[in-house]
Amino acid sequence: MTESQTSFRLADLAPQDGYKLATGLIVPRPIGWIGTVSADGVDNVAPYSFFNVMSGDPVHVIFSPGGSARRDTLDNVREVPEFTVNIVTAETVEAMNATAASLPADEDEFEHAGITKLPSTEIGPCRVAEATATMECRVIDIIHIGREGAGNHLVIGEAVMIHAADRVLDGTRVLQEELRAIGRHAGSWYSNATDLFSLDRPA
Ligand SMILES: Cc1cc2nc3c(=O)[nH]c(=O)nc-3n(C[C@H](O)[C@H](O)[C@H](O)COP(=O)(O)O)c2cc1C
Helix, strand or coil: CCCCCCCCCHHHCCHHHHHHHHHHHCCCEECEEEEEECCCCCEEEEEECCEEEEEECCEEEEECCECCCCCHHHHHHHHCCEEEEEECECCCHHHHHHCCCCCCCCCCHHHHHCCCEECCCCCCCCEECCCCEEEEEEEEEEEEECCCCCCEEEEEEEEEEEEECHHHEECCEECHHHHCEEEECCCCCEEECCCCCCCCCCC
């Protein structure tokens, strides 16, 4: 028996309600903690859960800053088309949250959140030293999606370096029970990726 359902035509919903439904249903979302630098050299780091890996050969990642509100991260990748993706785990979730504060563009979010900058090896933007793993990426494209003046910008980057703590690695395999990644749910809800199970794929 099917459960009773409510159906929403997106065109009839206020944008905020469509957003709330989608971000409440598409969970848990990974969090890209994105490090960028402005043309003036101000370092920035901010969390983006409209984020994922989208290609494996070579590795491409995407994240998506909101279109109507100004985002320093978007301004920065337009000026300096590079970014770091710092992986958020149980150890860094509080610091990640602190970097979501709206700060003036000339204020350094690393200092605000009490985290340490680590130079990248291939690109200008810094890594978060406390992060268990970081990718260094070069911007390939920035595409506006959604309504003019609103919507989002899809930032596509190609990863050129991956740094990860040895304790989460078995060669190039990542030990999921050691990584303890954090997932974003609706509003202020998060989850720990610690309740793991294995499911064999059919042949
Ligand atoms: C876990 C988390 C995920 C977020 N994901 C997004 C996102 O995908 N897109 C977005 O525009 N803002 C997102 N935000 C809000 C931004 O992080 C926040 O507005 C931040 O101040 C932007 O920083 P910036 O102006 O330095 O880029 C998220 C916030 C949190 C806490």
